[in-house]
Amino acid sequence: MILRHINRVKRMILKLANLFFVSCLLSFPVLAAQPFSGQWSAESDSPDGTPLSTLSLNLVQQGQNLTGSYCYVTQRGSRIDCPEQGVDNLHGTVNGASATVVFDSSFGGKKGKAELTLNNGKLSWSLLAEPQDGEFYAPKTYQLDKSQQVLVGKKTAVASNTKAKNADSDELVILTKTYKISIDQNCQEGEVSCDNVTYHSLNKKNNKEITLKGKVINKKPSMDFAGYEFDNGDYAYTLTPDYSASDSKYEYWVLNVFKGNKVVFSEIGKSSIN
Structure with missing residues (x-):
């Protein structure tokens, strides 16, 4: 009787192992790369x-x-x-x-x-x-x-990378296809939030310039750094970091221009030493 029970348990374990193996094979495509994302x-x-x-x-x-x-x-x-x-x-x-x-x-x-x-x-x-x-x-x-993307979780990583590339200046310079953008954060070093940030952009195609005032975006409740936002009347500008691990010398940023809740312009840029 005991031997028959042991054999029954062995058969059950073997069946469960086979089911697990099949489920792993079926789930493999989900874990594979998602190239359209x-x-x-x-x-x-x-x-x-x-x-x-x-x-x-x-x-x-x-x-x-x-x-x-x-x-x-x-x-x-x-x-x-x-x-x-x-x-x-x-x-x-x-x-x-x-x-x-x-x-x-x-x-x-x-x-x-x-x-x-x-x-x-x-x-x-x-x-x-x-x-x-x-x-x-x-x-x-x-x-x-x-756009080349690598997710970055914490504000400390963002801040340290920014300082490394701009050791002699508080100004962050971002180059997109259309604009040269300068960001000046006019707050004490180490402040998590800052409501005194200056945005200045030069249109490389027609030489038009614009200067805006804005603030740092922080994720709540963690207060992780999430970028910058600026007000321009009916339009809102956001710059959000999008870092690439392929070249530690550069940081990738996304410029979005909103009218209400609609994105009316979007462009990707790289930071550069000013």
Whole structure:
């Protein structure tokens, strides 16, 4: 009787082990790399260097499922088709190096369809079907580049990296494709929050300059450093750090310009010693 019970237990353990092994095999694709995830963006310029349009995609891939948002600014900024902040207006399915997505326009058009294709580190957008039942602004084709991202958790890491690159100056300089941005934090060293930050930018294409006042963004309740925000009348500017481990000499930042809750402009830049 005892021997029969022991054999029954052994068979049960073996069965459970086999089930665990199969479940690990089934879950492996979920743990694999998610190449579509990230922020993708690009510009199309006129012959004089003025941006004609900007397309930004923020994508999250989970297995074969793809969600996120598309933001298209065209006609030199006079048409802005972007969702409310934090709202997903795009979803689809991944099949290898391509994905078919359905998207909605903030102008009312619904269920547009596009194909996204990965090739040599770039993402191609091809419009398959126009949104229906409303206006929309979306390009027929576009080729986008990906922002290099590594998550950083604590304010101490952000502060130490910034100081290392700007040891002789309190001014942080960020270079994007369009702007040279200078950030001057006019508070005592070591202060977690600061309400006296100066933003100065130079448009490298038309030499226009702008100076704004703002503050440090802190995550609550931890008060971790999360970037800067600045007020410009109906518009709000944010600069948020996005560090790359591939080159410790640079820090990556994302510039977003909001009108209300809508992102009307987005660009990625690198910090540089001033």
